[in-house]
Amino acid sequence: MKLHFTKTNGTVDKIIDQLMGTADGIHRPEYVREMIIAALKAGQEDDQRADLKFMNTTLKEMRFTSKVFGPYRNVRKVTVFGSARTKPDEPVYAMARDFGRVLAESGYMVITGGGAGIMQAVNEGAGPEHSFGVNIRLPFEQRVNPVLEGNPRLITYKYFFNRKVAFLKEADAVALFPGGFGTLDEAMETLTLVQTGKRNPMPLVLVDGPGRTYWTNWIKFFEDELHAQGYISDTDFSLFERVNSVDAAVKHINRFYSRYHSMRYVNGHLVFRMTSVLAPRHIQKLKEMFQDILAPAGDIVLSGPLPEEKDETEIAHLPRLVVDFNRRDFGRLRILIDAINDF
DSSP states (O other): OOOOSSSOOTHHHHHHHHHHHHHOOOSSHHHHHHHHHHHHHHHHHOOOHHHHHHHHHHHHHHHHHHHHHGGGTTSOEEEEEOOTTOOTTSHHHHHHHHHHHHHHHTTOEEEEOSSSTHHHHHHHHHOGGGEEEEEEOOSSSOOOOTTTTTOTTEEEESOHHHHHHHHHHSOSEEEEOSOSHHHHHHHHHHHHHHHTTSSOOOOEEEEOOTTOOHHHHHHHHIIIIIITTTSSOGGGGGGOEEESSHHHHHHHHHHHTSSEEEEEEETTEEEEEESSOOOHHHHHHHHHHTGGGBOTTOOEEEEOOOGGGTTOGGGTTSOEEEEOBOSSOHHHHHHHHHHHHHO
């Protein structure tokens, strides 16, 4: 029997509906139904045990990720990357520990890879009650650090890509300390997703220790090679901030959320949710400053919650700014958020 995602499968659809009714408590049954259909189709189409095992593990890991993070949806979190090889007696280790502590004191939770080095330092500073660990099974280096051992907010992944989803999907900001290939991989992936609009804008902080040039040299490569060759634009440099102190890193994150709360696309319009309203003169200034990233005949207007946002009752009281963004220059969009915060 050929199965379809449309509800045209006769007896199979009836059995799925009955199954969900029997299980009880199923949220968003339309999505659950499609997941069941997808599993059945995979079973029909693929006789390779390895492929089905791969799909099965992926789904289970993502399900558990949602379960662990679910109770903390309304708490802002900062993902921190950095080398597992950093030693406790290095100055940058102490800096990372202080960073975790100040974040926790400021009301944030932290997400790390759960390993040694910078990860352990951040978890030490934030404390286990303010920490998540998203660990990866490796034949070396990636043992769970003692701060997170036994923590209910620790997840160990088989697949890197599931782990990366957790790092970025759940984060409200990302901070990068010096590190190796893994740190640079996460830096480039985060930048790529934000630059292309596949991830909503967020603070991306590159943390160098005092007198250190790790990220300075990285940025210089961007300037001398990528920008000089036309591979990136001027505004792409607005997507990140290099700092050399804990206070500067936390200040940059706090600034981003000083008025901006969150965003969502509704029927092609970009809707900013804000913690305080903008004055009419500020709206006019935004129109003048950011005309270049508006769709043809586009506008920027104040609004209340749109009907399509009724599923987010907890933020229904927040004023909205509806922007006809052309979805092209996300560096400029990041600058627009800074302007909203600074007025």
